[in-house]
Amino acid sequence: MSVSVSIKDRVELAHNQAGRAVPTMVNGKPQTPFLGVGRYQPRGRKAAPAITSNKDYPENGDKRVPDLETALHKCGLSDGMVISNHHHLRDGDKVALMMLEAAAKIGVKDLMWFPSASFPSQKSAIQLMENGIIHHIEGSMNGPLGDYCTQGKMRGVGVLRSHGGRYQAIQDGEVHIDIAVIAAPTADFFGNADGSHGKSACGSLGFALADSIYADRVIVVTDNLVPFPCVPWQIQGNNVDFVVEVESIGDPAKIVSGTTQITRSPDRLRIAELVAQFLRTTGIMKNGFSFQAGAGGIALAFVQYLKHMMKEDGVKARFVRGGSTKFLVELLDEGLTDYILDGQTFDLDGVKSMANDPRHVATSPFTSYNYHGKGNFASLVDAVVLGATEVDMNFNANVVTHSDGRLLHGIGGWQNCLFAGCTILALPSFRDRIPVIVDDVTTMTGPGEMIDVIVTERGIAINPLRTDLIDAVKGSKLPVRPIQDIKAEVERICGKPARPKLGDRPCAVVKWVDGTVLDTVWQVS
Amino acid sequence: MSSVTEKISAHSGEAGHWGKEVRSDVHVAFQAQASGGIEISLESRVASYYGAAIMDQAREVLDELGVKHARVAIHDEGALPFIIASRIEAAARRSGIALGKRSLPQQHPLPPPSQKDRLRRSRLYLPGSEPKYYINAFLHAPDAVILDLEDSVHPGEKDAARILVRNTLRAVDFGSCERMVRINQLPLGLEDLAEIVGESPDLILIPKVEEPEQIREADRMISDIKARTGIIRTIWIMPILESALGIENAFEVATASENVAALTIGLEDYTADLGVVKTTEGRETQYARSRIVNAARAAGVQAIDSVFSDVADMEALRQWAEASRALGFEGMGCIHPGQIRVVHKAFQPPAVEIEKARKVVAAFEDAQSRGLAVVSLGSKMIDPPVVQRALKLVERSRAMGVIS
Numbered sequence: 021m022s023v024s025v026s027i028k029d030r031v032e033l034a035h036n037q038a039g040r041a042v043p044t045m046v047n048g049k050p051q052t053p054f055l056g057v058g059r060y061q062p063r064g065r066k067a068a069p070a071i072t073s074n075k076d077y078p079e080n081g082d083k084r085v086p087d088l089e090t091a092l093h094k095c096g097l098s099d100g101m102v103i104s105n106h107h108h109l110r111d112g113d114k115v116a117l118m119m120l121e122a123a124a125k126i127g128v129k130d131l132m133w134f135p136s137a138s139f140p141s142q143k144s145a146i147q148l149m150e151n152g153i154i155h156h157i158e159g160s161m162n163g164p165l166g167d168y169c170t171q172g173k174m175r176g177v178g179v180l181r182s183h184g185g186r187y188q189a190i191q192d193g194e195v196h197i198d199i200a201v202i203a204a205p206t207a208d209f210f211g212n213a214d215g216s217h218g219k220s221a222c223g224s225l226g227f228a229l230a231d232s233i234y235a236d237r238v239i240v241v242t243d244n245l246v247p248f249p250c251v252p253w254q255i256q257g258n259n260v261d262f263v264v265e266v267e268s269i270g271d272p273a274k275i276v277s278g279t280t281q282i283t284r285s286p287d288r289l290r291i292a293e294l295v296a297q298f299l300r301t302t303g304i305m306k307n308g309f310s311f312q313a314g315a316g317g318i319a320l321a322f323v324q325y326l327k328h329m330m331k332e333d334g335v336k337a338r339f340v341r342g343g344s345t346k347f348l349v350e351l352l353d354e355g356l357t358d359y360i361l362d363g364q365t366f367d368l369d370g371v372k373s374m375a376n377d378p379r380h381v382a383t384s385p386f387t388s389y390n391y392h393g394k395g396n397f398a399s400l401v402d403a404v405v406l407g408a409t410e411v412d413m414n415f416n417a418n419v420v421t422h423s424d425g426r427l428l429h430g431i432g433g434w435q436n437c438l439f440a441g442c443t444i445l446a447l448p449s450f451r452d453r454i455p456v457i458v459d460d461v462t463t464m465t466g467p468g469e470m471i472d473v474i475v476t477e478r479g480i481a482i483n484p485l486r487t488d489l490i491d492a493v494k495g496s497k498l499p500v501r502p503i504q505d506i507k508a509e510v511e512r513i514c515g516k517p518a519r520p521k522l523g524d525r526p527c528a529v530v531k532w533v534d535g536t537v538l539d540t541v542w543q544v545s
Numbered sequence: 546m547s548s549v550t551e552k553i554s555a556h557s558g559e560a561g562h563w564g565k566e567v568r569s570d571v572h573v574a575f576q577a578q579a580s581g582g583i584e585i586s587l588e589s590r591v592a593s594y595y596g597a598a599i600m601d602q603a604r605e606v607l608d609e610l611g612v613k614h615a616r617v618a619i620h621d622e623g624a625l626p627f628i629i630a631s632r633i634e635a636a637a638r639r640s641g642i643a644l645g646k647r648s649l650p651q652q653h654p655l656p657p658p659s660q661k662d663r664l665r666r667s668r669l670y671l672p673g674s675e676p677k678y679y680i681n682a683f684l685h686a687p688d689a690v691i692l693d694l695e696d697s698v699h700p701g702e703k704d705a706a707r708i709l710v711r712n713t714l715r716a717v718d719f720g721s722c723e724r725m726v727r728i729n730q731l732p733l734g735l736e737d738l739a740e741i742v743g744e745s746p747d748l749i750l751i752p753k754v755e756e757p758e759q760i761r762e763a764d765r766m767i768s769d770i771k772a773r774t775g776i777i778r779t780i781w782i783m784p785i786l787e788s789a790l791g792i793e794n795a796f797e798v799a800t801a802s803e804n805v806a807a808l809t810i811g812l813e814d815y816t817a818d819l820g821v822v823k824t825t826e827g828r829e830t831q832y833a834r835s836r837i838v839n840a841a842r843a844a845g846v847q848a849i850d851s852v853f854s855d856v857a858d859m860e861a862l863r864q865w866a867e868a869s870r871a872l873g874f875e876g877m878g879c880i881h882p883g884q885i886r887v888v889h890k891a892f893q894p895p896a897v898e899i900e901k902a903r904k905v906v907a908a909f910e911d912a913q914s915r916g917l918a919v920v921s922l923g924s925k926m927i928d929p930p931v932v933q934r935a936l937k938l939v940e941r942s943r944a945m946g947v948i949s
């Protein structure tokens with residue numbers, strides 16, 4: 021349960037190993053400042069929910085209750101509780117707001133909302149914060165909610181975690197979920213749930229896995245109730261308390277895109293092609309290799325260029341990691357990869373493929389991203405292609421705030437992916453006159469030692485720490501340049517931007533994958 | 546959303562574009578005042594980074610234009626400084642003040658002068674009213690960029706486009722691309738020349754040329770401005786022949802000035818003049834295109850083909866460009882960066898041709914070193930024109946980076 025602390029109270033700051041000032045207490049809980057990559061040693065045992073007994077659950081397995089309000093009542097919803105959702109339905113999700121509104125109706129106060137991410141369509145949560153139902157949000161805040169947070173209007177401090185970091189925080193007991201409400205595109209009355217079938221299909225339900233295991237109470241909400249058994253059961257009914265059937269859990273058009281779009285900008289296509297050429301030139305693209313790329317326009321174009329080169333060179337991947345889209349599915353269908361290991365599914369082709377092809381496997385933050393485990397998949401990937409809002413001379417990068425200090429994006433799996441063999445940030449060198457390569461990132465989301473290559477339309481900068489990569493491209497036609505050169509050129513074009521004036525009140529913190537505090541998001545003045 | 550700009554009244558004017566869909570441009574509304582000094586209001590999507598810089602720049606530009614009293618409303622969509630300066634100047638002139646004055650942005654060092662017979666496989670069209678395309682154009686490595694004041698610019702926007710193109714020539718780094726400008730048909734094109742020649746474009750395309758006198762007229766104006774502004778380097782001319790009469794006069798046009806470096810053709814207008822339908826195969830323009838190639842060769846200038854307008858069909862583009870090279874053209878226009886690579890490949894000599902030419906060149910060099918007048922390869926004697934063609938092909942292939 022979170023303790024209510026006003027951010028107006030005096031905040032004690034410490035300088036962490038990355039040189040960033042971070043609060044030592046967040047929402048009443050003591051924090052460990054970032055100690056360096058791989059330096060923090062966790063102790064103790066994992067968290068665990070209370071022991072339950074089958075005698076308290078219906079023998080016929082039917083856990084249905086009439087509506088969400090009843091379910092929340094039965095779960096004992098009360099003031100100050102932590103309630104959670106997953107974001108697999110993205111901007112089309114209706115269940116999170118349904119839950120928050122039911123809580124408002126019940127009349128509880130000071131909830132900590134703990135979504136795996138929030139979206140612009142959930143901006144009415146702002147109203148619920150204004151009238152005291154929600155105390156604060158811990159979870160990625162996209163768009164208006166992030167803006168609200170950096171304006172200093174949220175009562176508690178936002179806590180931003182990666183997908184892996186969220187799993188770690190739940191598993192390690194840093195966050196205890198009282199009630200998890202899981203939107204399920206298909207479920208049975210026992211609570212088995214699946215994301216890859218149904219009218220609101222979204223693919224995987226991996227983001228809800230930790231919630232289903234560690235929360236005290238678990239409610240499954242579905243708009244496609246099937247007779248037992250619901251197969252596959254991505255969420256196991258044995259962890260579920262109640263099942264609620266509703267008309268609709270989300271807007272299918274906003275859950276997945278019908279078609280994901282490759283960028284049409286010639287400049288961005290050039291970036292995508294340079295990334296693919298880099299993988300080919302360095303020999304990372306070889307038989308049995310693996311890669312991950314997101315669903316952004318540049319990443320999708322990169323997959324197309326790489327596919328062409330793989331065919332030309334007769335190279336096959338062992339696995340690719342999703343966020344899957346039609347373009348990854350094509351690799352699978354054409355025999356250019358043996359598997360897709362998929363954390364979330366962005367378009368209809370991806371959803372269909374996961375439902376029908378056993379080589380397209382749903383994964384979770386536990387298998388893919390959790391840092392407090394016995395290894396994870398992210399570090400087995402040979403190359404990952406990511407974006408960023410800013411990157412600095414030490415290759416530190418920012419994905420959460422813009423250069424004006426406003427919090428507008430979540431971390432997602434970005435931090436977790438930095439553990440790949442070769443981490444590539446594919447970025448335009450400036451956007452709307454605003455340089456992306458800066459002296460010092462506004463918010464450090466990833467330490468530079470983890471970031472190997474920056475690919476811009478104006479050239480490729482390789483982290484001096486990666487002498488192996490520098491050697492691998494020697495003598496090639498790739499436009500490799502020092503990062504300082506690219507920055508200087510961009511400043512000649514754009515002029516040097518003014519630095520934002522940020523306040524001295526922390527309104528959110530960025531956690532590193534091990535739960536330590538990497539940086540602070542300051543109130544925008 | 547984006548507003549087409551025009552003169553409002555004698556004392557007010559606006560220029561540029563703004564709106565949600567607009568990128569890298571700025572809209573300036575200008576109202577001349579009798580007194581009260583300068584009053585600037587600014588809205589910008591990059592205000593927190595460049596708000597102060599834009600205000601400072603606006604004051605500097607107004608000062609250079611000699612404007613003492615005005616109300617200026619700026620809506621900025623992330624425009625770069627040379628664009629902001631262009632729009633302010635255009636708005637000021639449209640409101641009837643600052644006539645004859647200029648505010649020139651910081652000069653980017655001029656590239657070396659371009660050679661008459663340099664590589665001109667591709668020229669990338671950049672509309673004279675769309676500044677967002679300029680700054681990254683050279684990254685796509687066309688042989689030339691062509692800032693267009695003619696068909697891509699609305700008749701009511703010619704004045705603003707001229708100022709923008711002038712500032713672009715001055716401030717934008719185009720790398721090793723040749724910097725071309727397509728002016729308007731004469732006499733309007735003379736006003737274009739007056740604004741842009743001072744910034745040393747490498748080559749001027751003159752559209753709808755029919756008579757050699759038109760070339761001489763433009764050439765005289767270019768020479769006058771060069772003399773006045775102290776420009777020594779050659780500014781080349783590429784006439785565009787776009788009518789039956791123009792095609793008939795191809796040789797006379799090509800030889801009208803020693804500054805003509807190439808001849809090209811405009812197929813849309815030409816087919817309209819003939820009253821035939823323009824097809825993808827281009828049989829209806831075969832004669833005109835061959836005529837241009839022949840006239841250009843006779844005049845010792847390059848023959849350059851028109852553009853291929855379907856940007857989605859790369860295969861048809863390849864076929865067109867390969868046929869074009871086979872006819873004797875040395876390059877063509879590109880209306881999208883994606884076309885450049887296909888065009889370059891098509892205009893690159895095939896490997897067997899290069900190999901043959903290298904053997905001829907080797908034989909020629911061998912004969913030279915031994916003081917022989919006759920070049921022979923194996924048992925065959927090689928005619929001097931064959932040697933000349935081989936030398937040119939090898940040199941071209943080197944410039945294209947096909948051979949080292």
